Amino acid sequence: MLALYAVAAYAFLHLPLLVLTLFSFNASRFTVWEGFSLAWYRAMFRDGQLAEALANSLIIGLAATALATGIGTLCAYALWKRRSPLVSGTLYLSLVTPEIVAGISLLAFYQWIFRNFGWQLGMHTVAGAHVAFSIAYVVVVVMARLRMLDPGLVEAAMDLGATEWRAFREVTLPLVAPGVAAAALLAFTVSFDDYVITSLVAGVDSETLPMVIYAMAKRGVNPVVNAVSAMIVVGLGALILLSERLRKA
Amino acid sequence: MTRLRAIFLTPAAVVMGVLFAAPLVVILFYSVMSRGVYGGVELPYTIENWTRLIDPLYLRILARSFVMAGAATLGCLLLGFPLALFISRGGARKNLYLYLVILPFWTSFLVRTYAWMFLLRDTGLINTVLLSLGVLREPIAMLYTPGAVLVGLVYGYLPFMVLPLYATLERIDRNLLEAAADLGARPWQSLLRVMVPLAAPGIRAGALLVFIPCLGAYLTPDLLGGSKTIMAGNLIQNQFTNARDWPFGAAVSLALMAVVMLLLTVWVRREKAPLL
Numbered sequence: 001m002l003a004l005y006a007v008a009a010y011a012f013l014h015l016p017l018l019v020l021t022l023f024s025f026n027a028s029r030f031t032v033w034e035g036f037s038l039a040w041y042r043a044m045f046r047d048g049q050l051a052e053a054l055a056n057s058l059i060i061g062l063a064a065t066a067l068a069t070g071i072g073t074l075c076a077y078a079l080w081k082r083r084s085p086l087v088s089g090t091l092y093l094s095l096v097t098p099e100i101v102a103g104i105s106l107l108a109f110y111q112w113i114f115r116n117f118g119w120q121l122g123m124h125t126v127a128g129a130h131v132a133f134s135i136a137y138v139v140v141v142v143m144a145r146l147r148m149l150d151p152g153l154v155e156a157a158m159d160l161g162a163t164e165w166r167a168f169r170e171v172t173l174p175l176v177a178p179g180v181a182a183a184a185l186l187a188f189t190v191s192f193d194d195y196v197i198t199s200l201v202a203g204v205d206s207e208t209l210p211m212v213i214y215a216m217a218k219r220g221v222n223p224v225v226n227a228v229s230a231m232i233v234v235g236l237g238a239l240i241l242l243s244e245r246l247r248k249a
Numbered sequence: 250m251t252r253l254r255a256i257f258l259t260p261a262a263v264v265m266g267v268l269f270a271a272p273l274v275v276i277l278f279y280s281v282m283s284r285g286v287y288g289g290v291e292l293p294y295t296i297e298n299w300t301r302l303i304d305p306l307y308l309r310i311l312a313r314s315f316v317m318a319g320a321a322t323l324g325c326l327l328l329g330f331p332l333a334l335f336i337s338r339g340g341a342r343k344n345l346y347l348y349l350v351i352l353p354f355w356t357s358f359l360v361r362t363y364a365w366m367f368l369l370r371d372t373g374l375i376n377t378v379l380l381s382l383g384v385l386r387e388p389i390a391m392l393y394t395p396g397a398v399l400v401g402l403v404y405g406y407l408p409f410m411v412l413p414l415y416a417t418l419e420r421i422d423r424n425l426l427e428a429a430a431d432l433g434a435r436p437w438q439s440l441l442r443v444m445v446p447l448a449a450p451g452i453r454a455g456a457l458l459v460f461i462p463c464l465g466a467y468l469t470p471d472l473l474g475g476s477k478t479i480m481a482g483n484l485i486q487n488q489f490t491n492a493r494d495w496p497f498g499a500a501v502s503l504a505l506m507a508v509v510m511l512l513l514t515v516w517v518r519r520e521k522a523p524l525l
Contacts, residue, residue, distance in 0.1 A: 002331060005332070006335035006336075009328055009332040010332075012404065013404070016368055016404070017356070017360070017361065019368065019374060020360075020367055023374070030377075031367075032381075070260075072261065074256075075257065075260070075261035075262075077257055078257040078258040081254050084258065087258060087262055096509055097269075097465075097506065098466075098505055098509070100465060100485050101465065101485065101502040101505055102269070102272075104486070104498060105499075106268065106269075106272045107489070108272060108275050109268075109272035109276075112275055133269075135265065139261070165253055168253070193357045193358060193359065195359045196468055210357070214472075218472075221370070221372060229357070232356065236356045240351070240355040240356070241352070244351070
């Protein structure tokens with residue numbers, strides 16, 4: 001009985017994406033199966049707008065991941081040493097703030113600043129937004145790893161004459177490296193996937209992949225969206241599996 | 250020792266201060282200013298944006314957000330509880346079962362929402378199949394309805410319910426359930442009077458984790474809902490785009506934040522759960 005229920009719940013979780021993927025291989029443009037075809041994948045690879053958006057997403061994702069991982073790892077270490085209710089409270093709040101609120105307020109902030117300097121929205125504003133909302137994820141993952149660590153190891157290193165910096169670099173960091181890698185993959189996933197905040201703070205030259213998918217989905221039936229979606233599901237799924245592996249390593 | 254800690258903490262504090270906290274302060278100011286002619290804000294200061302929140306027109310949208318978030322939370326609980334129970338009894342396969350819950354969760358929220366557009370459209374898969382089987386004569390309108398938004402929310406946030414539920418259910422001593430059965434409790438009695446009370450912390454955590462994002466949902470009602478399912482998130486977005494009423498949009502945003510923070514504070518006080 002319970003197993004039957006679980007099967008139904010798993011079907012609810014997985015069937016929509018499986019069906020979506022299946023129909024990306026459909027020869028017909030409509031939701032009637034007319035045989036196997038890779039036409040939509042070919043169309044996807046020929047689409048210049050998609051390629052450009054993918055490039056933007058990758059650039060923003062990689063830049064934001066690098067920054068957020070570095071900043072977040074240092075922050076996790078500092079919070080592990082001693083709590084800071086203000087900083088952890090802010091990070092916690094950033095995790096639960098509705099995306100639309102975070103995006104709107106950031107847009108208002110950017111425009112308020114930029115008016116005085118004549119700056120424009122673009123890749124940098126999107127990357128900044130992504131760094132801000134990924135840091136909390138990095139801190140949570142790295143912190144979980146740090147908590148598994150024996151604090152005696154750092155103390156031992158320092159008793160043996162290492163400076164704290166050296167103990168961090170040569171003892172702590174190598175030990176939490178899998179956690180840092182897992183956090184980076186997670187941050188990249190969150191960045192690559194974001195639509196709401198990105199669409200608000202993006203400029204004309206910084207359209208990302210989710211923004212293009214959103215526009216296509218709004219316009220109506222288009223199997224190319226299915227093909228792109230399937231690629232994203234597989235790609236991000238692989239990253240997350242890798243991240244989980246590392247987190248538990 | 251403290252100096253290195255301060256150096257390590259600074260970048261995060263600066264980034265979060267500038268790109269998260271300061272923007273919230275900016276919209277706090279916006280929320281008490283007047284609407285600019287072409288968007289933006291102007292002086293004088295006013296509290297009119299806040300008093301407009303109780304205008305029935307907007308109050309209805311806010312109330313709808315609460316009802317939708319509540320319904321989605323209930324849906325997640327009803328679907329997630331048995332699933333979490335199943336996983337907690339999964340023995341050696343527990344991790345696999347958990348992966349199967351987490352995996353779709355991390356693969357693009359946008360794509361998962363689009364999947365439901367694909368299924369629910371008039372020309373979508375469900376209608377097409379039912380029409381060709383002769384069950385329906387004409388397609389039923391499923392997309393752009395409250396039901397579609399609800400399904401989208403439950404689908405989107407189910408893992409948030411399952412994970413904390415699983416964590417508490419896994420720790421429950423099964424002897425207690427056996428004892429209940431030995432003492433003559435029927436299965437549903439031991440479920441309601443033994444298991445549910447023991448799992449209460451997990452239920453509360455899961456409910457909070459689902460309710461909060463559902464309350465502030467934007468993408469799901471935007472893509473799956475119609476004009477009759479506008480939620481608080483859409484109202485905010487609309488004020489900053491079409492309506493060009495930034496001050497009011499700022500007031501709605503902060504009201505939403507206030508509710509989220511209130512819920513969290515109550516929960517943290519009650520559970521004494523540490524922040525991070």
